[in-house]
Amino acid sequence: MSGEETVRVDLWIWSVRLLKTRSQATAACRAGHVRVNDERAKPATTVKAGDEVRVRVEGRERVVEVKKVIRKRVGAPVAAECLVDNSPPPPPRELTMPAGLRDRGAGRPTKRDRREMERLREQVNAPVFGDPDKIRRRLEGK
Structure with missing residues (x-):
């Protein structure tokens, strides 16, 4: 042994x-x-x-x-x-934040709200390549 x-x-x-x-x-x-x-x-x-x-x-x-x-x-x-x-560093917080959460009691989302939530989900789930500043600006909607 x-x-x-x-x-x-x-x-x-x-x-x-x-x-x-x-x-x-x-x-x-x-x-x-x-x-x-x-x-x-x-x-x-x-x-x-x-x-x-x-x-x-x-x-x-x-x-x-x-x-x-x-x-x-x-x-x-x-x-x-x-x-x-030896873990890789965690992803930036802005890339892991949930998109499209509504306040409790705010009622049903309007069609405009739903489209904005869908747009945010697509941006968060899209593969991330390139300049981090450009990504941050895109997530902020500028």
């Missing part, structure tokens, strides 16, 4: 605070949102130091490298020492 320590991936994800609860970590594994070394991971898949873990959290993919194996949930500063975060 080798001297390398291993731990279940769902337990490790919960321990380093990538997900709030152990049951959320297990559910993420079962749903296919967790990959270990580019292989789909079941909750009982083991991880060891040096493995790459990809977790889809709230529509964003977190890519982390296992630096240290832990079995118990620890504080945030200690958890940060157990992994190396």
Whole structure:
């Protein structure tokens, strides 16, 4: 038997605070949102130091490298020492904001309102290429 320590991936994800609860970590594994070394991971898949873990959290993919194996949930500063975060930066807030939300009690939208909401949804869902300032101006409607 080798001297390398291993731990279940769902337990490790919960321990380093990538997900709030152990049951959320297990559910993420079962749903296919967790990959270990580019292989789909079941909750009982083991991880060891040096493995790459990809977790889809709230529509964003977190890519982390296992630096240290832990079995118990620890504080945030200690958890940060157990992994190396190689995740891409999150998208700008203006690109992730919901489009076309109405105030409660405002009544049914008019035809003009519906067209504006559709136009906003098309702009938000369109692929983003090019100059960020140009994109911001387009989203602001200028």
